Amino acid sequence: MRTIALRVARYRPEDETEPTMQEYEVPLREDWAVLDGLNHIKDHLDGTLSYRWSCRMGICGSCGMTVNGEPKLTCGTFLTDYAPGPVTVEPLRNFPVVRDLVVDISDFMGKLPTVSPWIVDSEDAAPAEGEHLQTPEELDEYQQYSMCINCMLCYSACPVYGLDQDFLGPAAIALAQRYNLDSRDHGAHQRVDVLSAADGVWSCTFVGECTTACPKGVDPAGAIQRYKLTAATESVKSLLMPWGRRSDLPRPSGADQDNNAWSREVR
Amino acid sequence: MTSYQPPMSLFWWLRRRSYFFFAVRELSSVFVAWFVVYLLLLGHAVASGEAAYREFVEWSARPWLLGLNLVALVFVVFHAVTWFRLAPQAMVVRVGGRRAPPLWVAAGHYAAWVVVSALVVWVVLA
Amino acid sequence: MAAPARRTRAEPLLWLLFSSGGVVAALFIPVLLLLFGVAIPLGWVSTPDHAHLLAVLQHPVTRVVLLGLCVLALFHWAHRFRYTLHEGLRLKRLGTLVEILCYGGAVAGSLISAYLLLWAW
Incomplete structure (x- = not known):
């Protein structure tokens, strides 16, 4: 043999x-x-x-x-x-x-919940109104990112994470985008503080190895750059029109969320 | 809990080919900055009169400067190619509500590169 | 994980300058460097006439385009080089010093470019 x-x-x-x-x-x-x-x-x-x-x-x-x-x-x-x-x-x-x-995977397990990787319901849409409908086009927006199996190969491939373990990292950001881009989700404002922090997307230098390593074709590197573009566009908008409404990232509807920095700034 | 984690070496970017090319890509920025200096020197020579301009052209043919500019050219072309190659991954372009195929986005960038380059050659030499 | 994450105001704007700089650098610099750094010194193309280049340089459109190119390319350098020093040379503990050197250099270079392109020439 x-x-x-x-x-x-x-x-x-x-x-x-x-x-x-x-x-x-x-x-x-x-x-x-x-x-x-x-x-x-x-x-x-x-x-x-x-x-x-x-x-x-x-x-x-x-x-x-x-x-x-x-x-x-x-x-x-x-x-x-x-x-x-x-x-x-x-x-x-x-x-x-x-x-x-x-x-020891506890660092990743600690980071994962900070991006609220679940569908955050809008407060005025009670479950009684029935199921959330979604078109195939809306599904296409996030489906790729939903393939993540939390295997952490992307963290292992990422030199930025290797150098600085405070970096939020590829899978956590890709999963945040998986929900941000879901038409049923209303939680983008909850994720922005963690994602747009210095240790969030801005630490990434687009080495691209996370995407190469991913066994499920998630493309975390693409997800991170897309979020950078969204966040940068938002901050230019808020500089030019500090009084204006922001439309790309859904806003919280309840008045009880005033302790959230994102909603405070939006108003 | 006892655990073992080796610190990342200062030469981590030599560990894998892809890390090395990443380091080269990032270093291209040094040559981008050098080009700005070179451009301002050229502009200054042109603005200072014909004699200064001739002197600049002669100076630019010195072997060390020519060598530096050739190396810089390799780096900035590498910057351009990697930048346009990665662009479709970073941006979503929508045509009529649908996401344009990444290949089109890259092709659009390369086409813009050709057009801009032709325009610059025409302005400088025509 | 350390303290609760706080959004930064500067990073998105610096990143936007970096990426706009990346685009203009990729579009303009290879051809300009090929012409003025290699082809003209080596005599591959005839040296452009001085009067023609001066007229081009003093045209308002050229001034604006070159100023935009210089400023954005310098911020592109500053941002990328900052991360190169952070990661490549592992200088993250000198973060503030590196940032002052890189972005300060870009601001200084931008002011010089603006003075030359809008005033001196």
């Missing part, structure tokens, strides 16, 4: 101060992804290897790792593409490594 060498990063914080590489020979089968190789190691060669995985079909977003230097979903990255090997498997870059191939 043909085999291929997997060079896997090991990090056992109780024994080591930095990661080391360990090599394993795994069967090279045409239908085996890198994740299958890791599962073979775990089941047959070395039960102490730690890594995250769940669905094996590119939906759960938990098996992201660095394969030969590139951020990849290991369930969709096939061993035969790397034959004759060896294949280097390391944890996702730009995240603290907890053990072996497992990284």
